[in-house]
Amino acid sequence: MGKKEFLKQMESLNRKISEHEAKIKIERNKSFPGAGRIKYWEREILAFKDALEKAKKRLRRGR
Numbered sequence: 001m002g003k004k005e006f007l008k009q010m011e012s013l014n015r016k017i018s019e020h021e022a023k024i025k026i027e028r029n030k031s032f033p034g035a036g037r038i039k040y041w042e043r044e045i046l047a048f049k050d051a052l053e054k055a056k057k058r059l060r061r062g063r
Contacts, residue, residue, distance in 0.1 A: 006059045013052045020045050 020041045027033045027041075 003059065006055050010052055010055050010059075013048045013055070017045055017048050017052075020048070 024038050024041050027038055
């Protein structure tokens, strides 16, 4: 992948992280928040952040 693709991937990952954080906020504001859903989204956010870091490293290396 080139620089353009990595930047596009990073933008997409940042957008997904923001969406999941918004979902968590909405869920926590409910009268009976679903703990399972929140944990699931938090795990996905960690995975997205890990993928984002890998993309940043690859971009710095010039791949």
